[in-house]
Amino acid sequence: MLAQQRQQTILERIRRTGGVRVAELVQDLGVSDMTIRRDLEVLADRGLIEKVHGGATATGTGSTEEPGFAAKSVRQRSEKEAIARRAAQFVRPGSAVALSAGTTTWTLAHHLVDVPDLTVITNSVQIADVFHRAARGDQTIVLTGGVRTPSDALVGPVAVAAIRSLNVDTLMLGVHGMGARAGFTTPNLLEAETDRALVDAAHQLIVLADHTKWGTVGISTIAELSRAHVVISDTGLPEDAMEQLSEHAGELVLVDAAAHDDLGAVL
Missing domain, CATH: 3.40.50.1360 (Rossmann fold)
Structure with a gap:
């Protein structure tokens, strides 16, 4: 899988579930921890996701914004x-x-x-x-x-x-x-x-x-x-x-x- 395809896959998963863990992406996509972290860095720099400790979540801070359980589980x-x-x-x-x-x-x-x-x-x-x-x-x-x-x-x-x-x-x-x-x-x-x-x-x-x-x-x-x-x-x-x-x-x-x-x- 090319880097662009992998990053699109990661982005779609975050949008669907609200958040991802680095360890889960390493296992599911069959690449290294460093590769996943670089992918997340690219997506974060484009403003598409928010990096958190151990993973990433979808962006959004409105008063009715409700992150899913997976998104919140990787924060703090x-x-x-x-x-x-x-x-x-x-x-x-x-x-x-x-x-x-x-x-x-x-x-x-x-x-x-x-x-x-x-x-x-x-x-x-x-x-x-x-x-x-x-x-x-x-x-x-x-x-x-x-x-x-x-x-x-x-x-x-x-x-x-x-x-x-x-x-x-x-x-x-x-x-x-x-x-x-x-x-x-x-x-x-x-x-x-x-x-x-x-x-x-x-x-x-x-x-x-x-x-x-x-x-x-x-x-x-x-x-x-x-x-x-x-x-x-x-x-x-x-x-x-x-x-x-x-x-x-x-x-x-x-x-x-x-x-x-x-x-x-x-x-």
Whole structure:
């Protein structure tokens, strides 16, 4: 395959799925890691894609722009891993925990499969699959049902009705964006309604959001900053974001993504 043909193939895949990983392209196209990275560089220089750590995603930043699960999974991977590791420390054995759909909460799910006697409520097909594959007999998984979105969230009246019948100890909420005025937001109106039902069902709200989420505004607000008991982010968070979250949220916990180690900072 010529370079131009290969780059067109990569571009079509990104447009179809929202994002790609370098490792997957190396395997599928049968070329070297360096060749794929050069191809991505060419496409990025032409403004056709956005390079991210470990891959590339489609361009676009509108308030209704909703990247697919594959696109989001290659963004800020080290930050998400560090945030997930810290968030897992808030989950006690025997508790009922809800996980909203998202790649950060999906990362968290991998850290929760070994927590005994959990009841997990989620509207995410991907998260439910993590626990299903773990096959823990002492864990109960409740998948809400509903209409599937590009980010593999189950939303709509069926999901909302299921969630409203439940009471959970802790909600781990992943968000598309956050800001002082808009609060925690999503680009999907139906997903916002489902997430609001999760917030109302939870005794404690913990928001998982890496530093790139600050200043990103989706069309619909899930909750104001003050609704969060804890916000877990990383040390790349801008200073103004730290000030706003420290003032309005219950606690701001920062993690060091480079070290994959919690700094223990509560602001």
